[in-house]
Amino acid sequence: MQTAEPLQNSQQLMVQSSGSLSFNSNLSKEDEEMSRSALSTFRAKEEEIERKKMEVREKVQAQLGRVEEETKRLATIREELEALADPMRKEVASVRKKIDAVNKELKPLGHTCQKKEREYKEALEAFNEKNKEKVQLITRLMELVSESERLRMKKLEELMTHAELDSPPQCERGPAI
Secondary structure (H helix, E strand, O other): OOOHHHHHHHHHHHHHHHHHHHHHHHHHHHHHHHHHHHHHHHHHHHHHHHHHHHHHHHHHHHHHHHHHHHHHHHHHHHHHHHOOOOHHHHHHHHHHHHHHHHHHHHHHHHHHHHHHHHHHHHHHHHHHHHHHHHHHHHHHHHHHHHHHHHHHHHHHHHHHHHHHHHOOOOOOOOOOO
16 A cells, blocks of 8 residues: 555656646747747837838938929029129039038938937847846746756655655565465
């Protein structure tokens, strides 16, 4: 009767051990899911940034078109006014006008670029921090699983030793008739 108890205990430990193996596979699936989730979040942010860049480019192109039309109209008016002045003065004014137009366009574009770069760096930094945290958690999980397995094996060996000590000695002779 005493040998049946240790046998039953060892069977329970085997069932628990196999449960921890399926737990490990579930964790690996969870890790994969976390990785996929982090990657999809990162990709979504990248796509959002690209979409915003395209919107800014489209707005800039639309403004450039309007500015060019207005520049042509103003240039025509200015040419008519300066027709009475020196020819070099006309070219200088034209170049100055172009410089002013470009300066007006550059300033908001520069601000937009800086803002987008900051957003990108912040998103990348947040992603890297979360990834680092995930690695630390996985490392801790592996340590816990290893420690748990070590403790269970130690307990199982103790139970095996007790089972060998508690069992009655076997006779070398055959069974009694």
